[in-house]
Amino acid sequence: MSTRPRKQIHLGAHFPGVNNTTVWSDPRSGSQIDFSSFEHLARRAEEARLDFFFLAEGLRLREHKGRIHDLDVVGRPDTLPVLAALAAVTDRLGLAGTINTTFNEPWELARQFATLDVLSEGRAAWNLVTSPDAFTGANFRRGGYLPYPERYARAAEVVEVARALWDSWDDDAVLADRLSGDFLRPGAVRPVAHHGTYADVVGLFPTPRGPQGHPVLFQAGDSAEGRDFAAATADVVFSAHSTFDAGRAFYEDVKGRLAAHGRDRDALKILPATVVVLGDTPADAEERAREIRLQQVSGATAIAFLEQVWGRDLEAYDPDGPLPDVEPDIENVSITRGRVRHAKDPRAVADAWREQAAANGWSIRELVVHVTSRGGFVGTAQQVADDIDRHVQEDASDGFILVPHLTPAGLDDVLDQVVPLLQERGSFRTEYEGTTLRDHLGLAHPSGPTARTEARAAAPVG
Amino acid sequence: MPGTLGHPRPVHLGVDLTDAGAHPAAWRTVGSQAQRLFDAKRLVELVATAERGLLDLVTLDDAFSLQPGRRGVRGRLDAALVASRLAPRSSGIGLVPTVTTTHTEPFHVSKAVATIDHVSTGRAGWQVGWSTSPAEAAAFGRKDPQDEPDAVAEADEVVEAVTRLWDSWEDDAEIRDVATGRFVDREKLHYVDHEGIRFAVKGPSITPRPPQGQPPVVVRVTSPEAADLAARRADVARVRATTRDEAVAVREGLRAAAADAGRHPDELRVLVDAYVVIGDDRASAQARLDLLEDLEGVSWDTDSLTHVGTARDLAATVEEWSAAGGADGFLLRPSSLSTDLDAVVDRVVPLLQRAGLFRTEYPGTTLRDTLGLARPANRYAAIA
Numbered sequence: 059m060s061t062r063p064r065k066q067i068h069l070g071a072h073f074p075g076v077n078n079t080t081v082w083s084d085p086r087s088g089s090q091i092d093f094s095s096f097e098h099l100a101r102r103a104e105e106a107r108l109d110f111f112f113l114a115e116g117l118r119l120r121e122h123k124g125r126i127h128d129l130d131v132v133g134r135p136d137t138l139p140v141l142a143a144l145a146a147v148t149d150r151l152g153l154a155g156t157i158n159t160t161f162n163e164p165w166e167l168a169r170q171f172a173t174l175d176v177l178s179e180g181r182a183a184w185n186l187v188t189s190p191d192a193f194t195g196a197n198f199r200r201g202g203y204l205p206y207p208e209r210y211a212r213a214a215e216v217v218e219v220a221r222a223l224w225d226s227w228d229d230d231a232v233l234a235d236r237l238s239g240d241f242l243r244p245g246a247v248r249p250v251a252h253h254g255t256y257a258d259v260v261g262l263f264p265t266p267r268g269p270q271g272h273p274v275l276f277q278a279g280d281s282a283e284g285r286d287f288a289a290a291t292a293d294v295v296f297s298a299h300s301t302f303d304a305g306r307a308f309y310e311d312v313k314g315r316l317a318a319h320g321r322d323r324d325a326l327k328i329l330p331a332t333v334v335v336l337g338d339t340p341a342d343a344e345e346r347a348r349e350i351r352l353q354q355v356s357g358a359t360a361i362a363f364l365e366q367v368w369g370r371d372l373e374a375y376d377p378d379g380p381l382p383d384v385e386p387d388i389e390n391v392s393i394t395r396g397r398v399r400h401a402k403d404p405r406a407v408a409d410a411w412r413e414q415a416a417a418n419g420w421s422i423r424e425l426v427v428h429v430t431s432r433g434g435f436v437g438t439a440q441q442v443a444d445d446i447d448r449h450v451q452e453d454a455s456d457g458f459i460l461v462p463h464l465t466p467a468g469l470d471d472v473l474d475q476v477v478p479l480l481q482e483r484g485s486f487r488t489e490y491e492g493t494t495l496r497d498h499l500g501l502a503h504p505s506g507p508t509a510r511t512e513a514r515a516a517a518p519v520g
Numbered sequence: 521m522p523g524t525l526g527h528p529r530p531v532h533l534g535v536d537l538t539d540a541g542a543h544p545a546a547w548r549t550v551g552s553q554a555q556r557l558f559d560a561k562r563l564v565e566l567v568a569t570a571e572r573g574l575l576d577l578v579t580l581d582d583a584f585s586l587q588p589g590r591r592g593v594r595g596r597l598d599a600a601l602v603a604s605r606l607a608p609r610s611s612g613i614g615l616v617p618t619v620t621t622t623h624t625e626p627f628h629v630s631k632a633v634a635t636i637d638h639v640s641t642g643r644a645g646w647q648v649g650w651s652t653s654p655a656e657a658a659a660f661g662r663k664d665p666q667d668e669p670d671a672v673a674e675a676d677e678v679v680e681a682v683t684r685l686w687d688s689w690e691d692d693a694e695i696r697d698v699a700t701g702r703f704v705d706r707e708k709l710h711y712v713d714h715e716g717i718r719f720a721v722k723g724p725s726i727t728p729r730p731p732q733g734q735p736p737v738v739v740r741v742t743s744p745e746a747a748d749l750a751a752r753r754a755d756v757a758r759v760r761a762t763t764r765d766e767a768v769a770v771r772e773g774l775r776a777a778a779a780d781a782g783r784h785p786d787e788l789r790v791l792v793d794a795y796v797v798i799g800d801d802r803a804s805a806q807a808r809l810d811l812l813e814d815l816e817g818v819s820w821d822t823d824s825l826t827h828v829g830t831a832r833d834l835a836a837t838v839e840e841w842s843a844a845g846g847a848d849g850f851l852l853r854p855s856s857l858s859t860d861l862d863a864v865v866d867r868v869v870p871l872l873q874r875a876g877l878f879r880t881e882y883p884g885t886t887l888r889d890t891l892g893l894a895r896p897a898n899r900y901a902a903i904a
Contacts, residue, residue: 083698091728093608093639116726117627119709126706126724133694133704133728136628136635139604143639145560146608165584165659166624173598177560177605196722197627232595234547234554239815241547241554241594247586258661262586264596266558358701 067450067486068327068457068499069477070154071103072112074465076120076131079333079432081353081463088465090131093143095466100144103151106473107487109498110152110183111144112459113137117161118194120396122362123371127394129359131465138170145178152495154183154276159212160190161198164219164257168265172224175268180494182268185276185296188213193395210279210287212256217275217291219250219257221504226250227267270496271504289315292326293501296459300330301433305454327456327499333434334460334472340437347436350463351427360426366394367404367411377423381412442472443479450485530879531842531872532789532849532891534616535570535861537563538581542795542853543809544592545816551858558597564609566857573865574879576890577614578606579647579738579851584623585655591816600632607640614887615640616738620649621678622671623660626714626721629678630685637730642886644730645756646682647738648749650675672745677716679737679753684712686734687898688724710900732888733895741774751777755893756789758851760824767792767825767846789848789891792841793824794834797855798863802829812855820855831867838868839877 073096074080081087088095100111115137120127137155144153153174157167167184175182188209192202204212231246252259277284277292288295289312299308308330313323335350337343355363357377365372368382369390375382386404415425435442449455462468480486487498496503540547540554547554556562570578582599599617606615615636619629629646637644650671651657657665666674693708712723736755741747750757751774759774761767775785799805805828813819820826825841827834841847854860872878883889 082696082703083701087696091638093641097608118722119724119726126704126709128702128704128706131703132709133689133726135638135727136631138601139632139635139639142601142604143608146564146605161625162628163623163660163662169584170598170601173601176558176597177601196720198625198721199719201720232555232558234557236548236550236552236554239548239591241592247594260658260661261655264584264586265598266595356701 064484065450065456066500067446067480068329069108069486070110070112070152070329070457070459071099071108071469071473072331072459072461073099073114074131074462074468075114076116076134078130078354078359078430079461079463080131080465081350082131082465083353083356084464086464086467088467090465091133091135093140096140096144097147098466099462099469100148100151102467102470102473104148106477107490108151108473108477109457110154110181110495111141111148112154112185113140113156114185115156115158115187117158118197118396120394121193122394123365127362127396129356129362138174141182142174142177145174145181150490150493150498151181152183152274152498153178153181154185154274154495156185156187158187158189158194159216160188160204160209161194161200162216164216165223165259165261165263167216168220168223168263171220171273172265172268175270175273176266180269180496182270183274183276183294183495185278186213186217186292187278191395210283214287214291215254215256219252219254219259221272222250222252223259223263224267224272225504226263227265229267229271232266270494274495274499274501285312286315288312288326289321290319294327294329294499297328297330297455300332300455300458302449302452302454305330305449306452309453309455324500325502327501329457329459330455331459331461333432333463334442334476335434335436336439336442336471336475337436338438340441343436343438343441351431354463355423355427355430357423360423363426363430364422367407369393369404375422378421381408381415381422381425439475439479443476443483446476447480447483447485529848529892531838531847531877532576532791533573533864533869533878534577534579534614534791534849534851535575535864536579536581536851536853537566537570537857538579539593540858541856541860542822543812543816543820543855545812546856546858547593548815549812549856549858552856553858554593557593558595560602560605563602563606566861567606567610567613567615569861569865571610571613573869574882575613575865575869576849577616577645577887580617582618582620582649583651583653583656584620584659585653588655600636603644604636604639607636607643610640610643612643612882612885612890614643614645614736614890616645616647616736616887618647618649620651621675622649622651622666623656623662626678626681626719627685627725630682630725631727633682633735634686634725634727634730637732637735638727642731642888644732645736645738645887647740647758648675648679648754668743669745672743672749674718676749676753677718679749681712681714681716681719681721683734683737683753684714684899685721685723685725686730687900688712689727689729690898690901691729691733694728729898732886733898736887736891736893741770747774748777750774751788752781752783754788756791756891758791758793761792761846762825764841764844764846767841768844771846771848787893789893791849791851792847793853794850795820795822795824795826795853795855796834796860796864797828798831798834798860798867800830802833805829808859809855825850831863832871834868835871835875838872839875842877
């Protein structure tokens with residue numbers, strides 16, 4: 059072990075989302091819409107030399123009991139225009155955004171990411187998600203047209219087409235030869251024809267290839283199918299496994315799938331999302347973490363959370379009292395729409411929670427605080443730096459996507475206090491060594507189409 | 521009539537930043553920076569120049585297909601993302617990308633333009649695009665190519681859905697009421713429930729109402745169907761006219777059609793597309809054009825007012841056409857951005873300012889302010 063070179067940690071800054079991780083009731087909580095909030099986090103992340111900024115996407119406002127869910131942050135701007143604007147106020151920071159493959163067409167999506175890569179000089183990343191539900195589909199031309207099991211099949215085809223479109227331009231296609239009048243190098247842009255199950259795409263792609271060739275591809279699915287998809291296709295896995303043991307198991311599982319796809323272990327980075335709470339002492343940090351958890355789980359939020367499992371209206375129950383004695387309505391699983399589903403049998407969950415609450419003397423709110431705890435790193439800056447480094451050096455991850463609970467300054471303390479300690483250890487860069495996000499993540503530049511010379515001869519630009 | 525002779529309203533001036541200029545050979549001139557054509561910093565510099573001249577807005581063309589043929593600039597960036605990239609590096613000037621409606625999702629169009637408006641704090645516009653191109657239909661593979669009437673009819677439906685989505689959040693929907701734990705007042709979020717013949721959109725938007733309420737909608741009048749769309753739905757109509765009298769007729773026609781549609785005609789700004797080649801004297805302007813034509817080997821095929829001459833003569837044309845009721849302003853299409861944009865800003869604009877025809881500062885902070893258009897009430901807001 060001691061001879062292995064120190065692994066370099068990769069860190070991303072997640073802009074706060076619209077679930078209850080984000081605390082909006084705190085007086086320090088700023089706008090989730092104003093560009094100044096995005097600019098703050100991106101500039102601070104770049105000053106700390108982080109790998110990338112991360113922004114999720116929304117395609118339908120969440121609903122609970124048939125009405126728009128109003129207890130968490132509601133509303134967000136469009137992902138890609140925000141990232142394009144951030145390219146104007148940062149120089150090196152990677153710019154990663156979630157875009158759904160089900161409700162976007164490959165030609166448009168490839169064009170948008172190629173544009174972002176050009177406009178940011180090689181910093182674009184696409185976090186691919188696949189949810190095909192009819193609830194979200196109600197905002198789109200096709201509606202909820204895609205059967206759930208087919209979501210990865212479509213995603214794979216969308217990525218295949220997007221990469222073919224990016225590869226249809228050579229890196230040096232723009233010649234701009236004033237004397238000959240050739241704006242494009244003859245043969246450097248080739249037509250694409252794809253006739254597949256989910257996409258039927260023919261033509262000459264209009265947008266130049268970005269500096270990265272292919273924008274970095276993130277993927278977040280956790281099912282076996284999702285893990286295989288990541289191993290075959292992704293550059294980064296946005297993982298939910300941030301604890302050490304679960305992290306190591308996930309890491310080993312996913313990295314172990316790479317060889318079957320002819321890929322090197324380093325070709326895919328595994329980055330769990332995590333929260334960090336700092337304190338001057340360990341006890342101080344624990345106390346702060348407890349306070350934040352209570353801010354995240356108001357009484358109303360606790361009741362709404364139970365209602366998702368119980369499938370019934372529980373507003374009559376006191377969040378500071380014991381758990382409901384009524385049984386869950388197992389028919390009403392769609393009480394909450396527009397968020398990740400709870401997969402387990404509601405009655406078994408309810409029984410386990412009642413048992414847990416009784417054993418610990420917990421109220422509804424205390425139970426929800428407990429069962430929704432996202433773990434994360436809680437401690438002094440030194441402890442957190444030690445922990446993060448241990449996770450990476452011992453292969454529980456390749457780094458982390460840091461999720462703040464406050465907009466926009468929730469990561470300032472981590473960037474100010476923890477990152478310098480990681481730099482002192484030699485585990486995190488003190489300067490950007492390259493210019494692109496692929497450079498930061500240590501990912502190879504895609505070679506593009508094979509036998510390019512033959513392709514030029516066979517299919518000149520038309 | 522407003523804009524009566526003797527007291528003309530200030531003119532509006534936009535400039536089109538597409539490619540290296542409106543002339544297909546513009547990229548071949550020395551100084552065109554053709555190697556940097558897709559470099560965001562080049563566009564930032566152009567916008568800074570336009571803003572120095574206090575121009576109302578810049579437009580950016582777009583399409584999903586590669587330009588055909590071997591000559592001319594080939595290659596495009598997504599115009600909406602370019603506009604957003606330009607927003608933090610500009611202030612005052614309107615940013616108006618073309619976003620097409622034929623193959624895109626109305627929900628995506630709505631939040632993209634709304635977000636540019638948020639990022640620019642109220643300087644976004646939307647030039648409504650539509651496509652009859654078989655190449656673009658093949659790129660999406662979802663439907664057959666559409667003819668002009670059908671594509672405009674679909675654009676019409678998309679404008680309806682998009683503008684409804686912009687209103688689907690009332691301005692004060694976000695309440696952050698700590699006492700009740702409610703972040704929004706959901707009575708002020710509205711399902712748009714658009715059930716059209718081509719698509720349905722449920723809503724509400726994911727993105728709160730943009731700062732302008734409704735970013736200005738720009739429609740290029742390229743057909744009778746487009747004229748009808750502009751009269752009913754546009755805030756800004758871009759028209760073509762080669763003579764003053766034609767411009768007067770076109771503008772009067774649009775204003776009458778707007779009135780027929782129940783609008784006040786003054787809610788519509790009519791900008792005439794004007795191709796410009798500016799020189800110290802007429803001969804040197806013509807010589808520049810001749811050089812471009814020689815490079816391309818064909819004559820410049822323009823479809824609207826084309827000025828080849830001095831800054832003074834262009835200012836005089838602007839004044840004359842405006843005074844006659846032929847235009848609320850002009851959408852300038854410099855033959856070569858690297859040359860003619862500077863001439864517009866440094867020579868034409870000062871002449872118009874001296875004549876009292878052009879503003880000497882931005883009147884407010886939003887594109888609507890600059891265009892003299894009121895911020896619209898929200899169609900869903902309760903009538904108290």
